[in-house]
Amino acid sequence: MRKILTAAIAATLLVPAAAYAQSAGEVRHDQREVRKDQREVKRDLARGNYKEAREDARETREDRKEMREDWRDYRNSHRNTFHRSAYVAPRGMHYRPVAVGANLNRAFFGRPYWVTNYSAYRLPRPGAGRTYVRYGNDVLLVNTRTGRVIRVYDRFFW
Numbered sequence: 001m002r003k004i005l006t007a008a009i010a011a012t013l014l015v016p017a018a019a020y021a022q023s024a025g026e027v028r029h030d031q032r033e034v035r036k037d038q039r040e041v042k043r044d045l046a047r048g049n050y051k052e053a054r055e056d057a058r059e060t061r062e063d064r065k066e067m068r069e070d071w072r073d074y075r076n077s078h079r080n081t082f083h084r085s086a087y088v089a090p091r092g093m094h095y096r097p098v099a100v101g102a103n104l105n106r107a108f109f110g111r112p113y114w115v116t117n118y119s120a121y122r123l124p125r126p127g128a129g130r131t132y133v134r135y136g137n138d139v140l141l142v143n144t145r146t147g148r149v150i151r152v153y154d155r156f157f158w
Contacts, residue, residue: 027122030067037063088112095136102149104142108133115139123153 037060044053090107098104115121115132126132126141130150133140134157141151 026070027067030063030070031124033063034060034067098135098138098140098149098152100149100152103147104133104135104140104149106147108135109142109144109147121156 037056040056041053041060044050044056090105090110090113093105093107109131113133113135115123115134118124118126118132121139123132123139129143129145131142131144133142137155137157139153139156140149141153142149
């Protein structure tokens with residue numbers, strides 16, 4: 001009887017921990033939901049259904065919020081993945097917070113600063129002409145042709 005109770009207690013303790021581990025398939029599903037909602041908003045606006053467009057826009061915001069929460073849960077449950085070695089800036093450079101639209105110095109375009117395994121961090125595919133760059137503990141999505149910062153992921157690494 002004691003073994004059965006111990007097994008039942010262990011199972012109830014493990015179920016919430018398993019809920020935090022989000023698979024790559026679930027991430028793709030969440031991203032698809034957001035894209036689908038965005039298409040519905042555009043379709044409703046084109047037809048003149050402004051009330052429907054507002055409701056679909058609200059659904060899009062909720063799906064994005066859920067996707068961010070899922071990603072945070074994944075990040076917290078996989079802390080070792082997001083722990084990197086100490087950051088060493090290029091010679092003569094030092095960390096200063098960066099905003100979207102800023103131009104990144106070409107010294108950061110070397111291989112030591114690229115984040116090439118973006119799928120391990122559950123980052124979206126960068127697309128053509130873009131790359132992820134490590135900048136301090138942040139990750140920047142940068143246009144490789146112009147050096148302009150497209151997106152900033154603050155405090156990405158521990």
